[in-house]
Amino acid sequence: MKIVAAKWLFDGETVQSDRAVAFDEKIVALGAPEELKAEYPNAKFFELDSRTVLMPGLVNPHVHLEFGANTTHLKFGDFMQWLESVIAHRDELTEACKAGCYKRQIDAMLASGTTTFGAVSSYGKEMRACKAAPQRVVFFNEAIGSQPAAVDALYADFELRLEESRTMASERFIPAVAIHAPYSVHPVLIKKILKNYGDLPLSAHFMESPAEKAWLERGEGPFKPFFENFLKQTAPLCFPEEFLQLLKGKRALLTHAVHADEKQLRMIAEDGHTITHCPRSNRLLGCGRMKLEKVEELQIPWLLGTDGLSSNTSLSLWDEMRAAVMMHCNAELENISLELLKAVTSRAADALDLPVGRLERGRWADLIVAPLPDDPESPGQLPLQLILHTKRVEHLYIQGEKHV
Numbered sequence: 193m194k195i196v197a198a199k200w201l202f203d204g205e206t207v208q209s210d211r212a213v214a215f216d217e218k219i220v221a222l223g224a225p226e227e228l229k230a231e232y233p234n235a236k237f238f239e240l241d242s243r244t245v246l247m248p249g250l251v252n253p254h255v256h257l258e259f260g261a262n263t264t265h266l267k268f269g270d271f272m273q274w275l276e277s278v279i280a281h282r283d284e285l286t287e288a289c290k291a292g293c294y295k296r297q298i299d300a301m302l303a304s305g306t307t308t309f310g311a312v313s314s315y316g317k318e319m320r321a322c323k324a325a326p327q328r329v330v331f332f333n334e335a336i337g338s339q340p341a342a343v344d345a346l347y348a349d350f351e352l353r354l355e356e357s358r359t360m361a362s363e364r365f366i367p368a369v370a371i372h373a374p375y376s377v378h379p380v381l382i383k384k385i386l387k388n389y390g391d392l393p394l395s396a397h398f399m400e401s402p403a404e405k406a407w408l409e410r411g412e413g414p415f416k417p418f419f420e421n422f423l424k425q426t427a428p429l430c431f432p433e434e435f436l437q438l439l440k441g442k443r444a445l446l447t448h449a450v451h452a453d454e455k456q457l458r459m460i461a462e463d464g465h466t467i468t469h470c471p472r473s474n475r476l477l478g479c480g481r482m483k484l485e486k487v488e489e490l491q492i493p494w495l496l497g498t499d500g501l502s503s504n505t506s507l508s509l510w511d512e513m514r515a516a517v518m519m520h521c522n523a524e525l526e527n528i529s530l531e532l533l534k535a536v537t538s539r540a541a542d543a544l545d546l547p548v549g550r551l552e553r554g555r556w557a558d559l560i561v562a563p564l565p566d567d568p569e570s571p572g573q574l575p576l577q578l579i580l581h582t583k584r585v586e587h588l589y590i591q592g593e594k595h596v
């Protein structure tokens with residue numbers, strides 16, 4: 193067993209000082225350093241530098257590793273133009289991203305302190321790399337396809353990938369389901385998937401762009417010619433509310449929700465879903481700012497995701513937190529900083545139903561130590577200072593094993 197004592201500690205909810213954590217694979221106790229030393233005299237004792245913070249490892253619930261080769265291929269600024277560029281470069285980009293490319297992304301996440309990530313996968317090509325990752329991975333097998341005639345074939349392909357991921361299931365590799373979006377997945381396919389795999393963790397993109405809103409709510413906007421020309425489809429598959437109705441009874445992670453209106457947000461709140469906020473992706477794809485204040489007013493739990501390198505420049509949750517602080521420019525600084533730290537630790541763990549994200553007895557010892565540039569003047573500013581300055585972590589443990 194190890195005991196790590198810290199001048200500063202964030203337990204997933206609050207900032208504390210002069211505390212220690214005793215752990216092996218799991219956290220055994222959180223308490224005053226001298227008390228823990230006395231209680232576990234045989235444990236190895238470490239005292240951290242006072243200019244560091246001990247905290248739970250970060251949880252990134254939404255990343256697409258398949259598009260990790262993108263730097264300058266995809267067009268940023270407008271969602272439809274981005275989507276068209278994804279379709280044009282999809283094969284080339286996914287071909288360019290092989291084992292080394294997945295590993296680079298996994299290592300970058302590790303170096304920045306991410307101990308759990310949710311990998312959204314459309315083809316399953318990165319399954320092995322995710323299985324081999326040191327992190328805990330929720331592997332979201334994605335279903336996509338809107339043509340009724342293709343439902344059976346799409347389901348069969350989805351099922352193959354899902355079942356393959358199931359053969360790899362462990363404490364550190366959790367098979368899960370992603371429904372791409374309300375505009376791109378046929379309701380019959382959604383029903384079939386949820387009937388057979390409704391007990392697995394569930395994620396879906398929802399109300400991301402102005403184009404999605406115009407199409408789903410009014411059958412108008414730039415999605416109209418897109419669907420007519422590419423897929424001979426003249427009307428949307430379902431209204432946003434009908435999509436949410438299909439998910440009723442599940443606790444889904446809904447990604448983006450930038451253009452969800454009050455009624456839809458109320459449904460999300462009532463049905464117990466969570467919103468994964470991806471501020472940099474939203475900015476780069478021309479989707480705008482999610483109304484964080486409305487989401488908080490309705491008490492919808494919100495998480496923070498990086499999305500993939502198809503709509504971002506890094507997979508660091510610290511970069512994402514910095515962007516969130518800047519984007520939500522009317523939010524009170526100390527408050528949004530603390531909320532962001534909770535979003536990437538305790539709230540994300542709760543939403544994924546994983547026993548991590550809090551420094552609490554019985555949880556997996558997925559821990560990080562983040563450096564501070566100097567001694568903080570006041571604990572109230574510590575979350576903000578941490579967010580403003582952190583790039584890499586000094587130490588990282590997963591199930592008590594040191595990886596950084």
Ligand code: MCF
Pocket residue numbers: 256259278279312314334336372397400473499500502503
């Ligand atoms: O979250 C972003 C933007 N919204 C939708 N999809 C994706 C995002 N990043 C990657 N994607 C993937 C998605 O999984 O791009 C494809 C899907 O496979 C879009 S549909 C051609």
Ligand code: FE
Pocket residue numbers: 254256312397447499500
């Ligand atoms: Fe995404």
